[in-house]
Amino acid sequence: MNNRTSKYLVTGLIVLSIIGIVSKLISDPVGVIKTLAVVALVGAVIYYLVRRFSGSSPGKQQQRAFLKAAKRSKKRFQAKETTSSSKRSKIRSLASARNKKKDASHLTVIDGKKSKKKNRASF
Numbered sequence: 001m002n003n004r005t006s007k008y009l010v011t012g013l014i015v016l017s018i019i020g021i022v023s024k025l026i027s028d029p030v031g032v033i034k035t036l037a038v039v040a041l042v043g044a045v046i047y048y049l050v051r052r053f054s055g056s057s058p059g060k061q062q063q064r065a066f067l068k069a070a071k072r073s074k075k076r077f078q079a080k081e082t083t084s085s086s087k088r089s090k091i092r093s094l095a096s097a098r099n100k101k102k103d104a105s106h107l108t109v110i111d112g113k114k115s116k117k118k119n120r121a122s123f
Contacts, residue, residue, distance in 0.1 A: 025032050 021032075
């Protein structure tokens with residue numbers, strides 16, 4: 001279709017729809033209100049169902065994870081600010097930290113077989 005023809009066609013459809021709505025409103029105003037109420041109700045139900053049963057997108061899950069991590073970080077930062085006290089307690093904590101033995105790491109060493117030669121056939 002040519003751009004001009006489609007423009008006239010769309011304008012004609014809009015004019016006809018306005019004439020139809022006005023004539024329906026004059027002849028049966030209660031019917032128009034009922035129709036609009038039913039359309040709004042059906043639209044609301046469809047919107048609710050789509051929002052309820054659509055799977056949460058990965059973007060939303062990442063956003064939730066980010067907000068959760070930010071909240072934890074903020075809590076930790078505030079806890080560090082509130083626990084800071086005088087120099088004397090800091091000196092004691094440093095001295096006790098030096099005296100403490102390091103905890104064993106959660107990593108373990110697995111002995112490999114690097115020294116053993118592999119039996120490979122040479123081609």
